Amino acid sequence: MSAEREFQIVPIVQEAVVHNSRTLLNLQSLTASLFGVGAGILGLESYSGFLFYVVCSLLTAMLFYVVRVAPTSLASDANGGGGAFDTSRYFRSQVEFWTGGLMNGLAGFILTWTLFYGLVRA
Amino acid sequence: MTWISKAITLFGAVLLGHACYSAQEHSALQSFKAATATLTSSSLAVASLPVDIAIETVIAITVILFGLVLGTRPLRPIQWRVWAGKIEREGEEGFMDNDGEVNKDFVGNPFKFLETRPGFVDIRKQRKEFASWVKTSSTQ
Numbered sequence: 001m002s003a004e005r006e007f008q009i010v011p012i013v014q015e016a017v018v019h020n021s022r023t024l025l026n027l028q029s030l031t032a033s034l035f036g037v038g039a040g041i042l043g044l045e046s047y048s049g050f051l052f053y054v055v056c057s058l059l060t061a062m063l064f065y066v067v068r069v070a071p072t073s074l075a076s077d078a079n080g081g082g083g084a085f086d087t088s089r090y091f092r093s094q095v096e097f098w099t100g101g102l103m104n105g106l107a108g109f110i111l112t113w114t115l116f117y118g119l120v121r122a
Numbered sequence: 123m124t125w126i127s128k129a130i131t132l133f134g135a136v137l138l139g140h141a142c143y144s145a146q147e148h149s150a151l152q153s154f155k156a157a158t159a160t161l162t163s164s165s166l167a168v169a170s171l172p173v174d175i176a177i178e179t180v181i182a183i184t185v186i187l188f189g190l191v192l193g194t195r196p197l198r199p200i201q202w203r204v205w206a207g208k209i210e211r212e213g214e215e216g217f218m219d220n221d222g223e224v225n226k227d228f229v230g231n232p233f234k235f236l237e238t239r240p241g242f243v244d245i246r247k248q249r250k251e252f253a254s255w256v257k258t259s260s261t262q
Contacts, residue, residue, distance in 0.1 A: 011202035020197045027194050031187055037138060038183040041145045043171055056183070063191045072197075076204070089204065090197040120145045 012092070020090050024064065024097070025104055031060050032105020033112045040116025053109050057101040065097075124193065124220040131189030137182035144175045195219055206232050 035056045039049045065087065073089045091097045148171065198217070199205045208216045209231055217228045231237070 013205045016198035016200045
């Protein structure tokens with residue numbers, strides 16, 4: 001009830017939501033394969049490989065925030081004064097923005113990780 | 123703008139390919155050494171990756187990542203009021219791709235139906251005109 005009421009007061013443009021999340025998803029799946037290549041070349045195994053992936057995907061989110069979200073989000077006072085690291089101008093959920101890449105690209109990461117590990121250490 | 127990100131990505135890909143080739147050659151050399159060491163019974167070399175290849179890999183990944191992030195499409199505000207205000211203020215310029223082309227699904231001003239609706243109609247004047255027209259046609 002309250003969510004519906006809030007949706008009436010602050011309407012959301014669905015096309016913009018889809019556009020933004022698709023842009024982020026494209027970037028995440030591309031970079032996940034890239035990190036797999038890197039982990040395979042570096043020869044990482046088990047936990048250190050997954051740690052590498054977590055760090056790199058957080059770095060991706062950070063860089064995407066700095067390049068695409070921050071310049072307009074910080075300049076406008078219309079985003080509710082969330083301050084730094086606030087993505088509510090472009091994304092509905094903060095958690096999805098910062099940690100969505102961990103789940104979205106994991107399969108691609110493991111695929112290229114194992115492939116390049118096997119290629120380099122043949 | 124888009125050629126900058128493509129050039130950065132391409133440069134990083136060249137670095138990554140070189141690092142991959144170097145790592146492969148290194149492991150091949152190590153296995154060759156290990157095979158000959160059993161014959162000559164000399165000491166085994168450490169089989170870990172040389173640090174310059176590791177550094178090159180990390181730098182290549184960072185460069186490609188930077189290029190890919192620069193190549194993403196600009197985002198759009200999701201709140202209706204912010205989105206409509208952006209259209210009002212910037213028009214088509216606010217909804218361009220990196221190539222300088224307007225997005226295909228750009229719909230234009232969402233309040234166009236308010237601005238293009240007909241104004242008020244002076245019904246009394248029209249009635250007077252109609253009455254005079256009836257009068258002139260009936261006299262003829």
